[in-house]
Amino acid sequence: MDDYYAGPLTALVCCDHLLRVLAAGHxxxxxxxxxxxxxxxxxxxxxxxxxxxxxxxxxxxxxxEWGVRVQGEPCTFRPRGMVEDRDAVVDLFPAYDDDGxxxxxxxxxxxG
Numbered sequence: 835m836d837d838y839y840a841g842p843l844t845a846l847v848c849c850d851h852l853l854r855v856l857a858a859g860h861x862x863x864x865x866x867x868x869x870x871x872x873x874x875x876x877x878x879x880x881x882x883x884x885x886x887x888x889x890x891x892x893x894x895x896x897x898x899e900w901g902v903r904v905q906g907e908p909c910t911f912r913p914r915g916m917v918e919d920r921d922a923v924v925d926l927f928p929a930y931d932d933d934g935x936x937x938x939x940x941x942x943x944x945x946g
Contacts, residue, residue, distance in 0.1 A: 838925070844941040851934040853877050853894070865942055867914035878938055883912035883919065897926045897936060911940060921945075 846859035910919040921943040929935035
């Protein structure tokens with residue numbers, strides 16, 4: 835992580851090996867619509883309705899199985915309480931400790 839700097843509008847979400855949310859950074863609330871602590875214990879893919887329309891394979895599964903980074907992956911997500919998906923870019927990082935979790939860095943794409 836020494837070579838990664840998240841932007842100010844990037845939601846950082848830390849998950850365990852079952853993709854359950856353990857913690858979320860300060861930008862997670864305005865980006866995702868989830869109140870502070872509201873995602874804790876939920877599956878991050880389901881809670882954010884993460885979809886990867888241009889990826890032939892599931893990037894989350896790739897990171898979890900192979901322990902590799904996936905960066906700059908276009909995706910859509912649905913903020914809590916919204917009915918429409920938003921475009922975003924996601925960076926996914928495996929945890930290199932015994933827990934084997936995942937760090938999700940979700941950055942909405944602004945149009946205009």
